[in-house]
Amino acid sequence: MTEQGDRRSPVSVRFRVNGREVDVDVEPRLTLADCLRHYLRLTGTHVGCEHGVCGACTILLDGAAVRSCLMLAVQAEGAEVVTVEGLSNDADLTPLQKSFRKHHALQCGFCTPGMITTAHALLSEEPDCDAARVREVLSGNLCRCTGYIPIVEAVLEARAAYRPKTQAGDRGGDRA
Amino acid sequence: MKLPPFDYACPTTLPEAVQLLASHDGEAKALAGGQSLVPMLAFRLAQPALLVDLRKLADLRGIRISENGVALGAMVRWREIEDDERLDAAHPLLKAAIAHVAHYQVRNRGTVGGSLAHGDPAAEMPGIAMTCDAEIAVVGKSGARVIQAADFFQGALTTALTPDEIIVEVRLPIWPARRRWGFEEFARRRGDFAMAAAAVFYDESEDGKARNAHVGVIGVADRPLRLASVEDVLNERTINEATIAEAETAACAAVDPQDDIHASAAYRRALVGTMVERALKRAAA
Numbered sequence: 373m374t375e376q377g378d379r380r381s382p383v384s385v386r387f388r389v390n391g392r393e394v395d396v397d398v399e400p401r402l403t404l405a406d407c408l409r410h411y412l413r414l415t416g417t418h419v420g421c422e423h424g425v426c427g428a429c430t431i432l433l434d435g436a437a438v439r440s441c442l443m444l445a446v447q448a449e450g451a452e453v454v455t456v457e458g459l460s461n462d463a464d465l466t467p468l469q470k471s472f473r474k475h476h477a478l479q480c481g482f483c484t485p486g487m488i489t490t491a492h493a494l495l496s497e498e499p500d501c502d503a504a505r506v507r508e509v510l511s512g513n514l515c516r517c518t519g520y521i522p523i524v525e526a527v528l529e530a531r532a533a534y535r536p537k538t539q540a541g542d543r544g545g546d547r548a
Numbered sequence: 549m550k551l552p553p554f555d556y557a558c559p560t561t562l563p564e565a566v567q568l569l570a571s572h573d574g575e576a577k578a579l580a581g582g583q584s585l586v587p588m589l590a591f592r593l594a595q596p597a598l599l600v601d602l603r604k605l606a607d608l609r610g611i612r613i614s615e616n617g618v619a620l621g622a623m624v625r626w627r628e629i630e631d632d633e634r635l636d637a638a639h640p641l642l643k644a645a646i647a648h649v650a651h652y653q654v655r656n657r658g659t660v661g662g663s664l665a666h667g668d669p670a671a672e673m674p675g676i677a678m679t680c681d682a683e684i685a686v687v688g689k690s691g692a693r694v695i696q697a698a699d700f701f702q703g704a705l706t707t708a709l710t711p712d713e714i715i716v717e718v719r720l721p722i723w724p725a726r727r728r729w730g731f732e733e734f735a736r737r738r739g740d741f742a743m744a745a746a747a748v749f750y751d752e753s754e755d756g757k758a759r760n761a762h763v764g765v766i767g768v769a770d771r772p773l774r775l776a777s778v779e780d781v782l783n784e785r786t787i788n789e790a791t792i793a794e795a796e797t798a799a800c801a802a803v804d805p806q807d808d809i810h811a812s813a814a815y816r817r818a819l820v821g822t823m824v825e826r827a828l829k830r831a832a833a
Binding site: 433 | 549550551552553554555556558579582583586587589590591599601603627650651652653654656657737738739
């Protein structure tokens with residue numbers, strides 16, 4: 373099983389990304405973040421610190437927000453992965469994206485994929501969360517531009533789109 | 549920050565996992581949630597020949613609550629503890645402590661067994677295990693054994709586990725309904741490693757005196773500590789402002805923190821006292 377030298381035999385891994393079945397041959401040491409970016413060309417997932425501090429690489433793994441730099445691609449076998457690309461569509465901005473634009477919740481945009489995926493996971497489970505909860509959850513995502521206040525405002529405003537339609541009225545609709 | 553090369557195995561049974569770990573002369577490591585091990589790999593502080601992924605081992609899953617207490621499977625993730633409403637009564641101290649573990653995304657992946665095996669001196673789960681006299685059930689090539697928390701943590705990132713051993717579960721003794729408790733942690737930013745934290749609990753006798761006091765602290769030594777001298781201050785006493793002040797003084801005297809880049813030894817010593825004071829005030833309230 374073990375080879376000499378730096379390279380190890382690739383392992384075949386199958387999982388779903390944004391609704392599409394993928395099958396990649398990867399070295400065991402490849403992180404899921406690098407697999408998404410370099411093997412699947414899904415470069416929306418950003419890689420900042422590469423050791424689980426900055427949150428830019430956050431993706432959804434079976435619905436839960438996780439850091440893709442702290443996972444091996446081989447650990448994703450059989451999983452349902454959603455990246456920031458899977459939370460957008462070509463037709464229009466989603467309510468969460470619109471809210472980020474309206475509140476100037478990004479400047480350079482490097483942290484934004486992690487903010488969007490994390491906020492989406494939070495709002496999908498807790499559409500009635502308060503500002504304190506938003507701050508607590510986003511504490512795992514670093515932003516060096518905005519000072520966070522516009523991001524928190526954007527997430528709070530987007531809550532309406534995640535509530536059942538009877539409550540949210542015509543703002544329900546497409547949440548990607 | 550790319551990981552060193554290693555082989556990977558994902559066994560489906562516990563004996564198979566033990567066999568894999570035992571067959572690599574100490575060069576194999578178990579992979580649970582990866583929230584501590586993967587950063588160690590990224591920094592190349594760990595360079596194992598083989599990673600043995602525990603995610604398919606059903607024996608390591610689940611939270612069991614019985615008249616004996618709370619048993620947490622090694623692969624229980626922090627998120628499961630946060631979401632388990634039974635624990636509000638069955639072990640409120642555990643639940644309060646786990647709320648301080650890292651961040652939202654990390655709590656979705658990180659595991660009880662991974663944290664114990666990693667043995668970070670500032671981590672919450674080892675602190676709770678120490679404070680609560682937990683038993684850690686492990687299995688290795690020479691069979692199963694149970695290790696007391698007090699014997700398990702042997703230094704920074706050093707535990708009693710042998711290279712072929714896997715944690716199966718951690719058992720926290722039964723938690724009486726009327727027990728008084730508090731957990732206080734201080735970090736510069738939400739989710740950072742604790743600069744210091746204190747977990748305290750005691751039971752009250754009918755005359756209002758504290759019995760069975762347990763005081764544990766993290767972040768101030770090379771492993772989580774129990775502070776027996778602080779417990780002695782509390783036992784058979786009424787917990788009021790005066791006894792809490794005495795306990796605070798005793799806590800400062802009981803620890804011997806070192807200077808590091810985050811804080812001076814004097815600051816940490818004072819902080820431990822404050823954490824113990826606040827936790828006791830919360831317990832007595």
